[in-house]
Amino acid sequence: MPDSNYYDLSRIGxxxxxxxxxxxxxxxxxxxxxxxxxxxxxxxxxxxNDGYPYLRYLAPDLPATAAPGDSGGTTKxxxxxxxxxxxxIQVSSQEIATPKISxxxxxSGVTNPYVSGSDIDGVDEGTNKFVVVYxxxxxxxxxxxxxxxxxxGEIRPYYLIERVNNQSLATLTEGYALGTRETKxxxxxxxxxxxxxxxxxxxxGTSFELTQPTVTTLNNGTPSTRFTVKAKGGLAAGxxxxxxxISADHLANVTFxxxxxxxxxxxxxxxxxxxxxxxxxxxxxxxxxxENTGATIQVRADVQTSASGATFSNVEVDDDVLVQLLxxxxxxxxxxxxxxxxxxxxxxxxxxxxxLAAIRKAMVANxxxxxxxxxxxxxxxxxxxxxxxxxxxxxEEMISISINRISGSLKEKIERAAKAQGLLLLNxxxxxxxxxxxxxxxxxxxxYVERIVDVDSGADPSKATAVRYDPVxxxxxxxxxxxxxxxxxxxxxxxSTHNSIYMVIRTExxxxxxxxxxxxxxxxxxxxxxxxxxxxxxxxxxxxxxxxAEFTALxxxxxxxxxxxxxxxxxxxxxxxxxxDDVQAAVKAGLVKGLADGTFRPDDLITRExxxxxxxxxxxxxxxxxxxxxxxxxxxxxxxxxxxxAWALDSAAISVKAGMITGREDSTFAPTAFATRAExxxxxxxxxxxxxxxD
Numbered sequence: 001m002p003d004s005n006y007y008d009l010s011r012i013g014x015x016x017x018x019x020x021x022x023x024x025x026x027x028x029x030x031x032x033x034x035x036x037x038x039x040x041x042x043x044x045x046x047x048x049n050d051g052y053p054y055l056r057y058l059a060p061d062l063p064a065t066a067a068p069g070d071s072g073g074t075t076k077x078x079x080x081x082x083x084x085x086x087x088x089i090q091v092s093s094q095e096i097a098t099p100k101i102s103x104x105x106x107x108s109g110v111t112n113p114y115v116s117g118s119d120i121d122g123v124d125e126g127t128n129k130f131v132v133v134y135x136x137x138x139x140x141x142x143x144x145x146x147x148x149x150x151x152x153g154e155i156r157p158y159y160l161i162e163r164v165n166n167q168s169l170a171t172l173t174e175g176y177a178l179g180t181r182e183t184k185x186x187x188x189x190x191x192x193x194x195x196x197x198x199x200x201x202x203x204x205g206t207s208f209e210l211t212q213p214t215v216t217t218l219n220n221g222t223p224s225t226r227f228t229v230k231a232k233g234g235l236a237a238g239x240x241x242x243x244x245x246i247s248a249d250h251l252a253n254v255t256f257x258x259x260x261x262x263x264x265x266x267x268x269x270x271x272x273x274x275x276x277x278x279x280x281x282x283x284x285x286x287x288x289x290x291e292n293t294g295a296t297i298q299v300r301a302d303v304q305t306s307a308s309g310a311t312f313s314n315v316e317v318d319d320d321v322l323v324q325l326l327x328x329x330x331x332x333x334x335x336x337x338x339x340x341x342x343x344x345x346x347x348x349x350x351x352x353x354x355x356l357a358a359i360r361k362a363m364v365a366n367x368x369x370x371x372x373x374x375x376x377x378x379x380x381x382x383x384x385x386x387x388x389x390x391x392x393x394x395x396e397e398m399i400s401i402s403i404n405r406i407s408g409s410l411k412e413k414i415e416r417a418a419k420a421q422g423l424l425l426l427n428x429x430x431x432x433x434x435x436x437x438x439x440x441x442x443x444x445x446x447x448y449v450e451r452i453v454d455v456d457s458g459a460d461p462s463k464a465t466a467v468r469y470d471p472v473x474x475x476x477x478x479x480x481x482x483x484x485x486x487x488x489x490x491x492x493x494x495x496s497t498h499n500s501i502y503m504v505i506r507t508e509x510x511x512x513x514x515x516x517x518x519x520x521x522x523x524x525x526x527x528x529x530x531x532x533x534x535x536x537x538x539x540x541x542x543x544x545x546x547x548x549a550e551f552t553a554l555x556x557x558x559x560x561x562x563x564x565x566x567x568x569x570x571x572x573x574x575x576x577x578x579x580x581d582d583v584q585a586a587v588k589a590g591l592v593k594g595l596a597d598g599t600f601r602p603d604d605l606i607t608r609e610x611x612x613x614x615x616x617x618x619x620x621x622x623x624x625x626x627x628x629x630x631x632x633x634x635x636x637x638x639x640x641x642x643x644x645x646a647w648a649l650d651s652a653a654i655s656v657k658a659g660m661i662t663g664r665e666d667s668t669f670a671p672t673a674f675a676t677r678a679e680x681x682x683x684x685x686x687x688x689x690x691x692x693x694x695d
Contacts, residue, residue, distance in 0.1 A: 004035055027052055040100075047139065048102060056100045062144035064133045069119035072158025073193065075150055078116050081135045085143055088134040089114040091122050096132045098145055105140040112140070124193070125152045157194030159250040161218075162187075166257045169230065173284070174237045174264050183230045184258070188246060190218035197249045201227050207240040208232060208258055218248075229258050237264035237320045239288075261286070264321040286321065288328040294338030294372075295325040303345045310407045312349035316398075317341060322358035326384075329369045337369030338381075349404040350375045356391050356399055356436075359384065373401045379452035380432055386447045396437030404431045406501060410471075414501070417474040422507055426455045426464060427492075429503040441499075443562075446589070446621060448480070448495040455490040455504050459483055461695040463508050465529040466492055468500040468560075476505065478530045480560045480693035495693065498562050511540035519678035522685040529694065531557045532681055542678035549602035551611060551680050552592055553582040555618060558684050558693070561585045570600035577602070591617045608661070609648040609671035611680060615660055615687055616651035624691040626657040638669040645671065660686045 009021035026032045028051040030044045036053070038044060043056045064079035081087050089111040090096070105112065111120070114133075122128055135144035148154075170182040190196055196218040203210050210229040215222055229244060239261050246254040263286040283300040287293075301313035325339045343350045352373045372381045380403055391399060406414065406429040414429050432451060434441050453466075466481035479502060480495040492504050509527035511534050514520040519542055526532040527540075532554060535541040546554075563581040573583050579602060586592045591614055594600045619625045634653040635641045644652050648671065655661045660683050663669050675683075688694040 004033070006032065043100075043102065045102070056102070058098050059101050059103070059142045059145040062133055062135050062146040064146040064148060066131060066148045066150055066154040068154060068156040069121075070156065071119050071121070072156055072160075073123070074119040074121045075123050075131065075155050076117050076119055077114070077131060077133055077148065079133055079135070079146065080116065082143070085135050085137050086113040087116060088112045088136050088140075089120055090132040090134070091120065091128050092130040092132060093127050095130055095149075096147060098147075099134075099142045101142060103142045105134055105136045105142065110134075112136075123150055123155055125150055125155060152193075155193070157250075158192045159194045159196055159248070159252075160190070160192035161196065161246065161251065161254055162189040162191055164188075164244075164246070164254060164256040167229070167259070169258065169260045171261045171263055171286070172231065172235070174235075174262055176233075176262070178233045181230045181233070183228050185226050185228050186244075187224055187226045188213060188218070189224040194250060195219040196251055199225065199246070199248045201244060201246050203229065203242050203244045203258070205240075205242040206232070207235060207260065208242050208244075210244070231260040231262075235260065235262045237262050237318075238324065261288075264318045264324070286325070288325070289332070289336065291332050292336050294332070294336050294340055295328045296340045296342060297321060297325060298342040298344070300344045301347070301350075303347045308408055310349060311347040312351070313343055313345050313347040314351045314353070315341065315343055316353040317355070319355040319358045322355060323361055326358065326367050326369075329367050332369075334368075337367075338372055339369065340372040340374055342374045344376065346376050348407055349402065351400055351402045353398045353400050356394070356397060359387060359391070359399075371401075373403060375403055377427075377454045378403050378405075378430055379450075381450040381452075382434070383447065383449075386444060386449070390434070390441050390444075391436050394436045394439075396439075398437065400433075400435045402431075402433040402435070404433070405429070406431055413471075413474070414469055414503070417469075418476065418505060421476065423467075423476060423505040424507065426459055426504040426506055427453055429469060429501050431501045432499045434499060444497045444499075446497065448497055448622070449499075451494045451496070451502060453492050453494070453502070453504065455492055459485070459490045459492070459504065459506065462525055463528050464504060464506045465694075466494040466502060466504050467530060468496065468502050471501070476530060477562075478557055478560060480558075480688070482692060482695050496560050500562075509534075511538060513539045514542060517542050517678065519682050522682045523678060525685060525694075526681050531684070532677075540677070542676060544677050545605045545674040546677050546680045547602060548600065548604050548606045548610070549577075549579040549583065551606045551675070552586045552602075552614070553579050554680065554684060555591060555614060556582045556585045556589075558688055559589070559618060559622070560693075561589060570594050570598065572599045573602055586614075589617075589621050591621065605674040606680075607672050608669070608675050608679070609644055609652060611675055611683060612655040612661060613648055613651040615683065616654040618687065619654060619658060619691065622691050622693075624658075626654060628657075635669070638663055638667060640668045640670065643671055644669060655683075658687070658690045660690065 005019035006022050007019045008024050008027045010024045022032060030038050036042050041056060042053050044053045048054055062079055064077055066075050066077050069076045079087055088105050090106060090109060129150040131148045131150060133146040134142055137143055164186060167184050169184060172180060199213050199216045201210060201212060208229055209232050211227050213225040213227045215225045241257050241259045243255050243257055285298040287296045289295050299315050301315050303311050303313050305311050329337045341352050367384060369384050370381050371384060371387060372379060380401060387399060411429060415425060418425050430453060461483040466479040467476040468479050469476055482493050484491045494502055507528050509524055514523055523540055523542060563585060568587050573580060583600060634656040
């Protein structure tokens with residue numbers, strides 16, 4: 001009996017010597033059939049032929065044609081499926097073997113269903129040139145099949161060139177020779193399939209000149225060409241930007257920008273002889289920066305030598321230059337709104353003259369930011385708002401910023417005074433001046449102006465400080481300052497409300513009665529910064545109570561305030577008293593108001609709550625008052641909160657929020673207790689660190 005023939009015994013019920021009888025279930029299982037080819041000849045599926053084996057035939061041809069699509073780079077196929085069936089499209093880089101009837105349609109990489117005559121993208125005549133067309137039934141099985149090999153005539157051409165990036169030409173200096181202009185060569189490269197005819201370029205405005213492409217048709221044989229663009233001659237100082245347009249038949253216009261910066265000539269005053277000489281372009285650089293970097297003009301200036309042997313440079317920035325630099329600030333982040341004049345050359349004295357007209361011009365009149373002058377070792381930073389304030393009533397044309405490293409007899413005098421007072425100078429004394437015309441402006445009111453100096457060797461901020469020198473009394477006064485050390489060099493940032501002679505000193509103060517005391521570190525820190533003095537050379541008196549006048553003087557010194565006259569005085573503050581200038585400065589700054597009876601009571605011992613009122617006023621003066629200092633939350637930690645007077649509640653909460661006052665060991669605030677020198681000093685240290693006046 002043949003072993004490859006079978007019949008369904010359940011349905012026929014007869015014995016057949018030419019076939020094997022099997023059950024219906026086995027008849028519908030491919031494993032039953034020995035030596036049958038179910039890969040190519042036979043098929044067995046539940047949904048076809050009632051689940052019995054069937055012969056597989058190759059799918060018959062589907063009549064189909066290809067033609068160019070409606071969009072560039074596409075084709076379209078026309079074919080008609082039988083009623084109830086639909087079309088499926090597959091694009092391939094290689095020929096597909098003819099499927100058999102009822103094969104499953106591919107599930108990915110196909111368009112299913114495809115509408116006859118619609119665009120098919122992703123095709124080209126080189127690689128993806130095979131378009132497979134399936135006619136499929138409702139079960140997505142093959143009914144008919146067609147495979148088309150596309151030619152260029154069956155693909156709609158597309159017209160495209162490589163993108164051209166925006167171009168910036170090398171910076172020129174006003175008055176430039178024609179031969180110094182950069183000529184930029186711009187390539188045009190065809191990357192589409194269609195021929196690009198009648199190629200041309202144009203440029204907007206009148207600031208640039210260009211040449212036309214060397215060829216005007218791009219095709220397979222000539223896929224690229226080029227043209228040039230450069231600035232025209234005689235452009236004034238400024239920034240010029242124009243749009244270049246590339247056009248051709250069938251091509252969507254391609255545009256890019258070209259920018260030329262022409263920097264103004266910077267003049268250098270050759271004092272004392274007068275007159276100006278033009279700094280060569282190679283010695284002047286203007287960088288407008290970006291949104292994260294400031295604008296800078298860098299000058300390698302002439303260095304003159306005076307009769308005394310001191311060297312100096314004097315740079316005057318032209319009006320157009322400053323307007324250009326200031327105009328660049330509007331698009332910068334707040335931290336980058338700076339205009340810096342960098343003067344190289346190493347002169348002892350550097351004077352930078354800036355035109356007030358540029359600062360007042362309408363286009364930059366409301367510009368925020370900071371004007372900075374930087375030399376080889378020193379930086380001076382002045383807010384634009386302060387410059388406008390200082391010059392608002394002036395008819396002068398120039399504001400001068402001077403940085404002078406002291407030399408000669410004055411330098412020797414300062415060194416002698418420092419030595420006599422046990423101070424070690426860590427850098428060369430430097431004088432800062434600002435003048436509107438010939439009138440010097442040294443007092444900046446409530447505005448702290450930054451100065452940065454470099455110290456050659458690392459400096460310990462617990463034993464070093466910036467100071468200003470008083471030439472009348474030959475004394476040295478604390479200046480708020482922070483230290484940043486990098487690579488064994490130290491940068492000292494000084495903040496002061498007035499100009500003077502500044503330097504960095506080192507000194508170390510110790511007192512025998514502070515040994516083992518809880519406030520030892522804070523008191524010796526303040527003493528090393530010349531803010532507090534001991535009762536004697538060896539005793540500090542940490543437990544001694546402090547008077548209102550003494551604390552006011554300490555606060556004024558801590559803020560680096562100078563002697564400033566006030567239009568208000570107290571009947572019990574004598575003009576000849578040692579604290580008169582300090583009280584006047586405190587009144588002018590709004591730190592103290594006195595008592596309700598019009599007195600100050602300078603010799604009264606100061607209470608802890610009175611101190612918080614004065615220190616809270618100090619935070620407001622420097623613009624560092626903490627937000628959300630809720631008295632209910634800040635003060636509820638103290639068991640005697642109800643003992644704080646109403647007039648001191650807000651200030652006490654602010655002082656606690658800022659960490660200036662922490663209370664006593666028994667969890668009390670002790671508002672009416674008299675403050676000791678140790679308590680007052682410790683509160684000042686915390687305040688100075690909070691407002692970043694010390695490290």
